Amino acid sequence: MLGVPGMLEAAREVHGFLMAHGRSEDGGWVVKMGEAGGCVDPERDLYDQAFVILALAWWARASGETAPITEARRTLAEIDELFARPDGRGYLSRLPDQGEALQNPHMHLLEALLALHAVDPEGPASARITRLRALFDEVLLDAETGTLGERFDMNWAPRPDDAIEPGHHYEWFWLLHMAERAGFGTAEPAATHLWDFAERHGVLPGSALIHDGLDRSGARLSAAHRSWPQTERLKALAVRAEISGRPETEAISAALEALWRHYIAPATPGGWVDHIGADLQPKVEYVPASTLYHLFLAYAELRRCATALGLTAHEEGLPA
Structure with a gap:
């Protein structure tokens, strides 16, 4: 989109590889694919789901295709189904659950949803963006110190060894x-x-x-x-x-x-x-x-x- 020759076709190849090899049979996207295809690590990580949505949103914008928006909506629905916490405060960071809440994947999910909202303004991203913005205000930001936590327990209390x-x-x-x-x-x-x-x-x-x-x-x-x-x-x-x-x-x-x-x-x-x-x-x-x-x-x-x-x-x- 910056006019660099050959990049649109390169992105098309990457998108095709992702669609061919990245999906998990259990929903969502796997952590690692092999260089020649196939799944190397079948676990699923919120960070990766976020970047898939980001990629799909930008591919829709660059290519003009609508199929990536449909796939991004599907991925968002899978995040809600697979990663949503019972208390409604954000998402699990990895499947299987690792027993801690992380700031970073929520940040990248917000970034991805903003990109999706830009190409699909009537779609499902809006409500999730609002919830993630509230999560930032309520638990991620320590207003007293002006600092952003990285690692929390499952009640969103900062871990004492957090950096x-x-x-x-x-x-x-x-x-x-x-x-x-x-x-x-x-x-x-x-x-x-x-x-x-x-x-x-x-x-x-x-x-x-x-x-x-x-x-x-x-x-x-x-x-x-x-x-x-x-x-x-x-x-x-x-x-x-x-x-x-x-x-x-x-x-x-x-x-x-x-x-x-x-x-x-x-x-x-x-x-x-x-x-x-x-x-x-x-x-x-x-x-x-x-x-x-x-x-x-x-x-x-x-x-x-x-x-x-x-x-x-x-x-x-x-x-x-």
Whole structure:
């Protein structure tokens, strides 16, 4: 949809593979497929169901086909049937149940449902979006500390060993504003609480690198830095610029430079570094495919917001 040659056909192939091999015989979508097809891990995860809906919604938008919307509706009905908690407060995170409630899959389900609502405004996404927004206000956000929990017990009480992830603060900042634009809730003041905590405690002094984990007081629990939080801060910066009408050129440029220097430039061409340590050297050798989602969406959001502000790509610090 950004006009990159060959991407629509590539997406068509991926969609076809998913439809051929991803479904579980028991409903929903499996955790892992084999490279040549077939099921590798038959368990089902809410996180994966959310991303299937996100993919189907965007494929419907890009292709103009209606079948993906039908499949997304079916998947949402299966989530309600298979993952819904008896108390109605969110969903189980995995089948079989792991005995804990997780923030992250609910966040991505909200993102997916907003995408589905955009292409199917009269469909079933709206009521679920409203419930997920309420879940954020009621249990995910700790209003006293301005922090977002990650792991909870089955009563939605925060686990004592929980770690706060600044990257998810930035991601929710962006998501709350996307929900508000779609007519679901008000982003503020919660979004700014998340932003302020992450900016105050989550950024390595003298750099634009984001820490992996903090406690609720802001004390650092990890001196390492995953790649994806860097992209989520870029998305948040882009939306802040769009809302205020003032380009965040200096901050965006610094964040892009850090992303390039530490995660893109040192990697094999076409790849990326996923994780660096306190010494700013790579900690792992594998390249998670999931990082591409974060990289692409950050780039797309920066370009979208630059356009909204009437800027050229160069003025926003982006490659043309």
